[in-house]
Amino acid sequence: MIEQTRRVWLKFTCRTLTLGYAALMLIPGVRFLVDPLMRRSTQNSEARRVARLDDLQPNVPRPFAIKGSRLDAWTLYPEETLGRVFLVRRDGDTVEAFTAECPHLGCVIEFQEDQDRFFCPCHRGVFDAEGAVVPSDQLGWNNPLPRGMDHLECEVVEDDDSGEKWVTVVFERFQHGLAQQVATA
Ligand code: FES
Numbered sequence: 001m002i003e004q005t006r007r008v009w010l011k012f013t014c015r016t017l018t019l020g021y022a023a024l025m026l027i028p029g030v031r032f033l034v035d036p037l038m039r040r041s042t043q044n045s046e047a048r049r050v051a052r053l054d055d056l057q058p059n060v061p062r063p064f065a066i067k068g069s070r071l072d073a074w075t076l077y078p079e080e081t082l083g084r085v086f087l088v089r090r091d092g093d094t095v096e097a098f099t100a101e102c103p104h105l106g107c108v109i110e111f112q113e114d115q116d117r118f119f120c121p122c123h124r125g126v127f128d129a130e131g132a133v134v135p136s137d138q139l140g141w142n143n144p145l146p147r148g149m150d151h152l153e154c155e156v157v158e159d160d161d162s163g164e165k166w167v168t169v170v171f172e173r174f175q176h177g178l179a180q181q182v183a184t185a
Pocket of ligand 1: 102103105106107120121122123124125144
């Protein structure tokens with residue numbers, strides 16, 4: 001009887017230890033799998049230097065590509081174009097940044113200098129020079145845009161070494177087709 005109890009206890013101890021070791025070995029694996037997914041949301045939230053302030057003329061939108069690393073689940077792409085933005089220098093050192101991604105269905109918006117407006121060629125969406133939707137009755141066709149151009153967080157910073165002023169932008173993507181600007185998850 002005592003022998004039988006000892007065997008049962010030994011079996012129980014062995015199984016518990018085996019399960020414990022298995023769980024310990026799984027933790028790094030699970031962290032490895034989950035970590036990139038958790039990091040992805042913070043990757044794009046950094047402020048990137050995009051242009052020198054002196055390269056911008058007052059009230060003339062200029063397009064720029066946003067370069068940076070992109071983490072696609074487990075693959076890191078070190079330097080590629082993440083998107084495009086327009087920078088517009090307003091009064092003094094104030095700069096406004098818009099994403100060039102159309103809020104309708106995501107095509108690339110262009111600036112038509114001769115008409116002083118932004119235009120999306122996919123479905124003839126028209127924004128004025130401030131990025132607001134131009135009413136359909138002013139155009140003579142249905143402007144399909146659900147909202148104005150999406151603003152990006154931007155700032156003018158001074159380089160510590162050279163003293164030059166740079167424009168930094170926090171690049172983000174936003175959901176298409178909504179009346180409000182809502183960041184994608
Ligand atoms: S995607 Fe720009 S108007 Fe449709």
